[in-house]
Amino acid sequence: MTEANLIALLTDFGLKDPYVGIMKGVIAGINPKASIIDITHEIRPQDVLGAALVLASAYPYFPEGSVFCSVVDPGVGGKRRIIALETQSHRFLAPDNGLLTLVCERERVVESASVEERRYFLEKISATFHGRDVFAPVAAHLAQGLDLDKLGARVSEITRLSWPHPQMERNTLTGEIIYIDHFGNAISNMDAELLKSTFGDDLLKITVDCKGHLIQGLSAYYAQAPPGQPIALIGSAGFLEIALREGSAEKDLGLRRGSSLTLKKGK
Numbered sequence: 001m002t003e004a005n006l007i008a009l010l011t012d013f014g015l016k017d018p019y020v021g022i023m024k025g026v027i028a029g030i031n032p033k034a035s036i037i038d039i040t041h042e043i044r045p046q047d048v049l050g051a052a053l054v055l056a057s058a059y060p061y062f063p064e065g066s067v068f069c070s071v072v073d074p075g076v077g078g079k080r081r082i083i084a085l086e087t088q089s090h091r092f093l094a095p096d097n098g099l100l101t102l103v104c105e106r107e108r109v110v111e112s113a114s115v116e117e118r119r120y121f122l123e124k125i126s127a128t129f130h131g132r133d134v135f136a137p138v139a140a141h142l143a144q145g146l147d148l149d150k151l152g153a154r155v156s157e158i159t160r161l162s163w164p165h166p167q168m169e170r171n172t173l174t175g176e177i178i179y180i181d182h183f184g185n186a187i188s189n190m191d192a193e194l195l196k197s198t199f200g201d202d203l204l205k206i207t208v209d210c211k212g213h214l215i216q217g218l219s220a221y222y223a224q225a226p227p228g229q230p231i232a233l234i235g236s237a238g239f240l241e242i243a244l245r246e247g248s249a250e251k252d253l254g255l256r257r258g259s260s261l262t263l264k265k266g267k
Contacts, residue, residue, distance in 0.1 A: 001089065004065035005143050006035045010055055011071045011131065012043040019129070023071075023136040026122065030140035037062075042182070046074040048098050049161055050179050050257075053187070056102035057237040059090060069139035070094040077127035082134060083155050084148050086111040091142050093135060098161035116152035164189050173198055177210075177242070177259040184248025186210070186255040190240040190263070199265045208232040210242050210261040213253055 007027060013019040020041050027034055039058045043051045051072040059068055073080075073095040081096040087107035093115070094100050115134065118125075120141050125133040138151065166175035166189055173194075179187040195218075199206055204217035215232045218240075225231035225245040230253060235241040242249045242261065249255045 001086070002063075002065040003143070003145050004035075004063040004067075005031070005033060006037065006063060006066045007031075007139050007143050008037045008039050008058070008062060008066055008068045009041070009071075010039040010043065010051060010058070010068065011041045012045050012047065012051065013041050013071070013131070015041055019131060022132050023069075026132055026136035027140045030137055031144050034140060034143045039068075043072050046072065048072055048074070049163075052099050052102050052161060053179050053237070055099065056106065059092075059103070062090065064089050065091075067091045067093065067139050067143045069135050070099050071131040071135050072099060073097070073130065076130050081155075082115040082130070082138075083158060084113045084115055084138070084142065084151055085109050085155075085158075086148055091148075093139050093142065096155075096159045098159050100158060101161040101163065104158060104160070111148045112155040112158075113148040113151040114153050114155050117150060120146070120151065166190050166194060168198065171264055173263040175240070175261055175263075177255055177257055177261065180250045180255070180257060184244070184250035184252075185235065186242040186249045186253075186259065187235060187237065188240045188242070188261060191238050192234045192240075193238075195234075195240060195263070199263070205266045206232075207264050207266055208240075208242070208261060209264075211254060211259055213242075215242070 024036055055070055083096045085092045092100055120138050122133040122137055164176050166173055175188045175190040177186045178189045208215040213230050215230050219231050219233045227246040229245055231243050244252050
């Protein structure tokens with residue numbers, strides 16, 4: 001695998017506080033030639049499932065050999081492990097709390113480690129800021145080509161999220177909203193492949209019901225609906241999403257993470 005010396009950061013730290021900048025400072029002190037790209041720091045606090053979805057949507061578009069440092073870590077300071085995984089194309093560093101569930105479903109893991117070797121951490125370790133003291137320095141070393149086996153023992157199993165899988169009963173497919181993006185678009189757990197295998201190619205005959213809002217057929221892009229009208233379409237991440245033209249499905253339709261939606265195919 002080619003080494004890109006590129007580190008992609010994903011956290012729930014936000015940008016109001018100095019946490020992200022401090023992590024970048026630590027990385028620069030160890031690996032000053034590394035490029036650092038922010039995927040996002042606006043994951044909802046402690047939203048591991050949302051982080052898993054965002055990471056899975058982003059990593060395929062990065063150069064081979066990139067290091068993905070993801071810190072959405074409700075268990076910081078506790079007994080949870082930190083793990084590093086290497087696939088055929090990338091390296092991933094995250095708490096072992098399910099954040100890497102989708103990565104492991106989509107990629108073949110060729111190497112893994114429980115991150116334990118303290119010589120790759122900062123000297124003083126806070127129980128509340130492992131992003132600075134553990135994740136950032138380890139990511140910096142990984143981007144320089146550090147072998148995973150130097151970090152700790154190989155990992156045989158990782159923690160996986162209880163992913164909310166859609167359910168089919170009779171002619172109705174039931175799923176739920178799993179993520180709300182910056183625009184208020186409500187992204188579901190139904191991907192394009194599932195819809196095609198369930199309903200075939202004619203998606204215009206599908207009726208979507210989300211909290212009593214009925215949408216007839218799937219559209220190709222947002223502007224196909226008039227302003228203020230709900231619309232269903234396959235978004236850029238490959239999942240069915242509910243949007244409101246020039247509005248917010250979250251605010252105007254009351255959609256939330258966990259909101260149920262059903263799909264039926266008409267005649």
